[in-house]
Amino acid sequence: MTLGRQLGFWLGTLAGFLAFLWLFSGVLLPFVAGIALAYLLDPVADRLERIGVPRWAAAAGIVLGLVVALIVLLILVVPLLGAQTSALIERVPSLIARVQVMVAPYFDGQFGRLLGGDTKNLSGGVTAALTQGASWVSGVVQSLWNGGQAIVSIVSVLVISPVVAAYMLIDWDRMIARIDGWLPRRHRATVRGLAAEMNAAVSGFVRGQVSVSAAMGLFYGLGLALVGLEFGLLIGLMAGVLGIIPYLGFGTGLIVGLAVALVQFWPDWHGIALVGAVFAAGQALEGWVLTPNWVGRSVGLHPVWLLFALFAFGSLFGFVGMLVAVPAAASVGVLARFALEQYLASGLYADGDPEGIRHDPDVPHE
Known part of the structure; x- marks a missing residue:
């Protein structure tokens, strides 16, 4: 196979992979997350297998332990983070008012005169910008959550990804060996x-x-x-x-x-x-x-x-x-x-040297 055909084959493979990601990006999240988990946890499964634990038992134990740890984390941490997030959103107006009180003396003093113009308009503009930015962030978060897509994605990842990770962990070494057998000799x-x-x-x-x-x-x-x-x-x-x-x-x-x-x-x-x-x-x-x-x-x-x-x-x-x-x-x-x-290492680079000798570009030479 010529170099051009090889390049065309690999570019076509890459284009097909990107098209697959684009077409099925809406449903791939739990599967990609499961594969990523299997990749990260494969060394742990290999160690357990070396000490005599069957591969299926090692995969099941690892995934089960991960799920239990995740559930405990969700029970203990997520409610606290949710309460802090809600409190932060509720406190945004008062925080903005506090910032306005803090920066008003600077805008009304020499700093405001250096900037020129009406200092009241400057401080009011800062407050308006902060308020608008906070409202925009709050609106984006609320719309994403209320749309239901976030909930569906979280549930699918929590339910499907561990199953995918367990199956991938069991068959990981066999899959790698199979792919290695497909490589061009x-x-x-x-x-x-x-x-x-x-x-x-x-x-x-x-x-x-x-x-x-x-x-x-x-x-x-x-x-x-x-x-x-x-x-x-x-x-x-x-x-x-x-x-x-x-x-x-x-x-x-x-x-x-x-x-x-x-x-x-x-x-x-x-x-x-x-x-x-x-x-x-x-x-x-x-x-x-x-x-x-x-x-x-x-x-x-x-x-x-x-x-x-x-x-x-x-x-x-x-x-x-x-x-x-x-x-x-x-x-x-x-x-x-x-x-x-x-x-x-090719002649294309060496041909640019008038003496036909390749020099290290980081080392000065005469």
Whole structure:
């Protein structure tokens, strides 16, 4: 098979996969979630199998334990988060009024004169913008929840995904062996090497970063609650969830936490400083302890590339796309590095050297 036909085959396969995602994105969520769970939990099943536990028993025990832990989490945490979310929505008008009282002296003073114009209009404009933004967020959340789609998706994930994960865990090794047998014999070593690199990137990032995000969400939530910050548990867990993208969770949580602390504790700086200390300690723990040991330094997923992939796949395929975004980003990164290596080792790159010698582009030469 010529290079052109091979390229056409793989591009056609990719186009078919994307079309499948687009057509069935509305029903794929529980199945993609189940496959993702099976992928994440496969090493645990392998360890249990090595010590003599039958594969089916290991898969059933792992999934059952996960379901029980999820149910306990839902019973204990979700009502508290729901109460804090409702309280936050109800407090938005009073918080906005408090912000207006705090910023009015600055707008009415020298800062307002520097900006020029009517200072009353400036402070009123800030208040109107805050009110409109809060109303918009509340409306979006209420419409999504009242539409019923969120409830249907949650129920389908909770019911169908564990079943899919159990079946996939039982047959995971057989499926991998079957797919390996389908690889073209001529390029089997190359494809295996690329697949192993993709697996290392995905597993290293997902397993490590999910663990870091969960730990940091717990740390931020408990820390903010202990210092007395209103909605501290909600803000902390939100920072942990967003922490799947490096620095995004910390930055968002810090901004929201300090904003709430400023409104709650002003003019007492001790409470505001304690909130900042919680995030500073969390960032030190994440950057110096958790991330180096759980994620590592050689995952190969740049935060900007990951953020773009999440937005792009989420926009195209919804929440299913966001689940696929991380392995897709890792796979594209591995393929791009492989293509660059092939180019640097080819005559196409060497032909650009007048002496016919390939130089390292990072090393100066005469």
